Amino acid sequence: MNSPLPLLVQPGQVILNKYQVLKPLGAGRYGQVFQVRNLNLGLISALKIVLVTEPDRHKAVVEAQAQSLCGHDHVVEVRTADVFDSSVLIEMEFVEGGSLGDRLLREFVPVADSVSYVKHILYALEHAHARGIVHRDVKPGNIMLAPNGAKLSDFGTATHPSTGISVIDEFYMPHASPEAANGGSFSPASDVYATGLTLMRAINNMAAWGHIITDDGSWRNEVANGGIPALVGFPDYVPTPLKKILNTACAPGYGDRYPRAAAFRQALERLRFARRWVRLGPDEWSCEHAGKPEILRYLDGGQPRTEYVVNGRRRTEFCRTFPTEREARRALERAVASTTLVSTTRMTARRPSRTKIPDELPAYG
Amino acid sequence: MSVIGFNIKKGELWYCILEGTRGAPVYVGHDRHRFDAAQPRTELANYFKQTFSEVIDRAPGSRLAYRLSLEAKKADQVAYLTFPFGILNLVAHERGLHIREYVTQSFTAKALGVKDDKFAACDALISGRPGKWDKDAKLAALSAWVSLDE
Numbered sequence: 001m002n003s004p005l006p007l008l009v010q011p012g013q014v015i016l017n018k019y020q021v022l023k024p025l026g027a028g029r030y031g032q033v034f035q036v037r038n039l040n041l042g043l044i045s046a047l048k049i050v051l052v053t054e055p056d057r058h059k060a061v062v063e064a065q066a067q068s069l070c071g072h073d074h075v076v077e078v079r080t081a082d083v084f085d086s087s088v089l090i091e092m093e094f095v096e097g098g099s100l101g102d103r104l105l106r107e108f109v110p111v112a113d114s115v116s117y118v119k120h121i122l123y124a125l126e127h128a129h130a131r132g133i134v135h136r137d138v139k140p141g142n143i144m145l146a147p148n149g150a151k152l153s154d155f156g157t158a159t160h161p162s163t164g165i166s167v168i169d170e171f172y173m174p175h176a177s178p179e180a181a182n183g184g185s186f187s188p189a190s191d192v193y194a195t196g197l198t199l200m201r202a203i204n205n206m207a208a209w210g211h212i213i214t215d216d217g218s219w220r221n222e223v224a225n226g227g228i229p230a231l232v233g234f235p236d237y238v239p240t241p242l243k244k245i246l247n248t249a250c251a252p253g254y255g256d257r258y259p260r261a262a263a264f265r266q267a268l269e270r271l272r273f274a275r276r277w278v279r280l281g282p283d284e285w286s287c288e289h290a291g292k293p294e295i296l297r298y299l300d301g302g303q304p305r306t307e308y309v310v311n312g313r314r315r316t317e318f319c320r321t322f323p324t325e326r327e328a329r330r331a332l333e334r335a336v337a338s339t340t341l342v343s344t345t346r347m348t349a350r351r352p353s354r355t356k357i358p359d360e361l362p363a364y365g
Numbered sequence: 366m367s368v369i370g371f372n373i374k375k376g377e378l379w380y381c382i383l384e385g386t387r388g389a390p391v392y393v394g395h396d397r398h399r400f401d402a403a404q405p406r407t408e409l410a411n412y413f414k415q416t417f418s419e420v421i422d423r424a425p426g427s428r429l430a431y432r433l434s435l436e437a438k439k440a441d442q443v444a445y446l447t448f449p450f451g452i453l454n455l456v457a458h459e460r461g462l463h464i465r466e467y468v469t470q471s472f473t474a475k476a477l478g479v480k481d482d483k484f485a486a487c488d489a490l491i492s493g494r495p496g497k498w499d500k501d502a503k504l505a506a507l508s509a510w511v512s513l514d515e
Contacts, residue, residue: 073415116408123415130422149411262419269412272401342403 048090055083068131074124076153101140104207112273114202117150122265124152129188136171138194178226196249200232226252236333239340272342304328370509371431376402381505387513392493402445413449429464430512465512472507
């Protein structure tokens with residue numbers, strides 16, 4: 001992350017007699033994040049410095065959210081908030097593993113891992129939604145990868161639709177659902193849309209937006225029309241049941257989408273992963289299945305072909321020749337897709353059965 | 366005071382919420398959550414912790430009850446039939462919620478105050494019940510039912 005601003009604090013500096021700055025971790029539109037040592041508690045923390053016009057009000061809302069969300073296993077813990085020099089300092093749990101966005105930049109993230117992370121985040125969102133909080137900023141950069149799973153971070157743009165309270169009247173535009181982008185109508189379903197889009201980007205290994213978000217601003221029309229998911233698309237290695245679930249999560253129509261994070265998560269729970277394929281390069285995939293290494297690869301020895309090797313022995317299944325390289329590569333990815341999930345599972349994208357349980361969640365507009 | 370009853374079989378977690386009294390139980394709702402019974406133990410444990418918490422959040426202040434299956438004969442079966450209720454007890458402890466354990470044999474005519482078969486009694490005596498619900502949902506309901514105040 002690059003910031004147009006110079007560093008707000010310097011490594012070595014001590015702030016409020018409490019935080020010793022260790023190093024910068026990142027920066028965004030609203031401020032910068034540093035790794036710090038909390039000198040009073042002897043803890044390593046992440047300190048977010050947010051530049052706002054009303055720091056006292058911002059601090060109060062952050063503290064209220066922290067109180068409301070505290071203790072959830074899949075929410076990054078907010079420890080304290082302070083006002084300093086017209087900005088708000090938010091001390092948070094430091095997550096060593098960095099974000100999903102960082103991991104996408106570093107390496108190929110297997111589909112099974114991405115789905116697992118998103119299931120954790122959907123638990124966090126259901127927890128927040130049950131307390132009237134809509135996140136509005138679900139994206140790979142706000143999914144922190146801790147040793148015990150993924151954690152949702154940065155409720156800085158969250159809103160409470162029932163009261164209208166929010167500290168910043170902005171949100172992450174590229175992941176905004178059409179009703180949020182057009183009318184500012186945020187609900188749990190708009191977080192579901194953003195989470196679906198996050199998972200689509202993760203399975204595409206799309207750390208940055210590339211050609212989709214361009215300087216001419218035309219992408220804003222796509223956001224308004226709900227066209228971003230179609231632009232992101234699905235690579236051939238994605239299993240069909242997962243595509244169906246994501247199409248429902250990212251449906252442009254509010255009523256066609258999973259209404260709640262729990263419903264989206266339950267659909268994902270129905271996927272039973274058999275293989276955690278890792279893409280080693282454009283020509284080769286590998287995994288371990290039933291204790292044996294497996295390789296699927298594209299070979300171009302005169303005629304394009306695909307090869308499937310289990311425990312060092314070539315298997316006839318998926319070993320074929322093709323008239324063109326394009327067809328062979330496509331078949332390779334389709335072989336990955338067809339073996340990723342347990343094949344005997346009947347998996348559909350249908351919603352969980354409706355129940356008579358009264359919805360304890362507040363009504364959203 | 367409402368009671369959430371839980372029942373687990375391979376790949377399916379059932380819960381049912383009842384209100385009222387043991388003599389006049391009232392159906393509030395039920396649902397089934399699917400899970401991958403073959404996933405690693407740590408992920409399975411996290412699934413149950415988070416899902417139990419999510420269900421309890423939707424009926425705040427409820428008491429908890431569950432049917433413990435005694436059918437597990439293999440380690441894998443113990444992992445998805447028995448371990449989850451250890452986690453449910455921990456969640457109850459952390460939240461200060463009252464929790465009761467039952468086995469299928471606990472659901473006697475005497476305990477329920479009925480003459481019929483226990484599954485038929487669910488249909489006959491739980492008011493507001495759904496038109497169709499299967500035995501697994503009823504086992505969750507029975508756990509909640511016997512935990513209701515007399």
